[in-house]
Amino acid sequence: MPVSPDRFSEGSLPLFGGDEAAPVPLPDRLPSYIKDHRKRLRNRFLDGGADAMPDYELLELILFGAVPRQDMKPLARQLLDAFGDFNGVISARRERLEKVAGVGPAVVLHLKLVEAAARRLSRSRMLQRPVISSWAAVLDYCHTTMAHRETEQFRILFLDRKNILIADEEQAQGTVDHVPVYPREVVKRALELNASALILVHNHPSGDPTPSQADIDMTARVRDACEVMGVTLHDHLIVGKDAEVSFRGLGYL
Numbered sequence: 001m002p003v004s005p006d007r008f009s010e011g012s013l014p015l016f017g018g019d020e021a022a023p024v025p026l027p028d029r030l031p032s033y034i035k036d037h038r039k040r041l042r043n044r045f046l047d048g049g050a051d052a053m054p055d056y057e058l059l060e061l062i063l064f065g066a067v068p069r070q071d072m073k074p075l076a077r078q079l080l081d082a083f084g085d086f087n088g089v090i091s092a093r094r095e096r097l098e099k100v101a102g103v104g105p106a107v108v109l110h111l112k113l114v115e116a117a118a119r120r121l122s123r124s125r126m127l128q129r130p131v132i133s134s135w136a137a138v139l140d141y142c143h144t145t146m147a148h149r150e151t152e153q154f155r156i157l158f159l160d161r162k163n164i165l166i167a168d169e170e171q172a173q174g175t176v177d178h179v180p181v182y183p184r185e186v187v188k189r190a191l192e193l194n195a196s197a198l199i200l201v202h203n204h205p206s207g208d209p210t211p212s213q214a215d216i217d218m219t220a221r222v223r224d225a226c227e228v229m230g231v232t233l234h235d236h237l238i239v240g241k242d243a244e245v246s247f248r249g250l251g252y253l
Contacts, residue, residue, distance in 0.1 A: 037071070038064055055086040062114055066106040075102045090115045091148035118144050123168065138199070139237070139244050146203040146239045154181055154202045158195035159234070166193050181218050183225040190231050198226065200236040209240035211247065219247055 041053075041061055050058055059076035067075070082100050083089045089097075090111055097103050097111065122141040138157070146153055158167040171186065190198055200222065202215075211219075215238065223233045236247040247253045 055089075056080055058086055059089060062110050063107060066110040075100075075107075078102065087148050090118070093150065142201050142237055142239050142244060146201065147241050149203050150205055152202055152205060154200070156186060156189070157199040157201065158190060158193050159197040159199070160194075161196045163197060163234075166195055181222070183218075183222045186222055187225045187229050187231060190226070191229060195231065197232040197234050198222075199234050201239065202237075203239040207241035209238040209243055209245040211238055211245060211250070211252070216247075216252060219252060223253065 041057055041064075044052060044057075045061055053061075056073065056076040059079060060072040063072040063075060078100055079089045079097075080086075082096075083092050092111075094108050094112070097108050119141075122137070122144040142155075146155070154171045156169055156171055157165060158169070160166050169189070171181070171189070186198070186200075200219065204210075215236075219233075219236045222236075226233045233253060234248070235253060238245045238247075
């Protein structure tokens with residue numbers, strides 16, 4: 001059953017402007033059934049961790065901080081119905097989140113903070129370590145950053161002579177099935193950063209990481225441009241929703 005937009009009342013957030021709708025009055029005391037439910041969820045998380053909880057309960061825990069003294073299960077389930085799973089909710093664009101009844105700035109803020117923390121944590125696992133010898137961390141980072149995007153994004157990992165990450169940069173964004181890539185610009189940026197090697201990464205919003213002929217042709221052009229300038233193209237990764245594909249693993253590099 002749809003939940004009306006005024007069902008939920010978010011906590012006060014002074015960092016947002018004064019154009020918010022008037023808050024819905026909250027009860028002075030938290031109803032016992034909600035209080036006990038929140039306490040049980042928190043204890044289950046502290047005792048068993050996230051693996052012991054389904055997606056909707058993990059979302060409830062996050063939403064507790066955004067919306068005080070109210071039942072968050074209906075909103076958590078609405079978000080999952082709209083975006084599929086926990087990762088889909090956390091990665092959803094702000095404009096789409098705000099279309100869900102009951103979602104306002106505080107809810108968006110809490111969800112986007114979780115997304116930012118996940119990306120920063122996965123990226124930190126690659127820093128100051130040879131990328132080639134920490135390949136699992138690279139795959140984890142690429143999946144966390146790109147798997148649930150709704151449009152194609154093209155990123156480059158720039159590496160030094162010891163294969164340590166120098167920079168991770170988004171080079172272009174495109175549509176649901178295309179992103180423009182210019183080999184000359186890729187090599188130019190590598191030379192600006194004094195990078196010795198690259199890893200190309202892009203996502204397929206369809207969820208299927210199988211490379212298209214356009215992906216294969218573009219990779220060959222980037223490889224050829226890199227070879228001319230003495231830069232190594234280690235790999236090109238395509239990220240799907242549940243898997244990643246390596247061009248080197250497929251024999252294209």
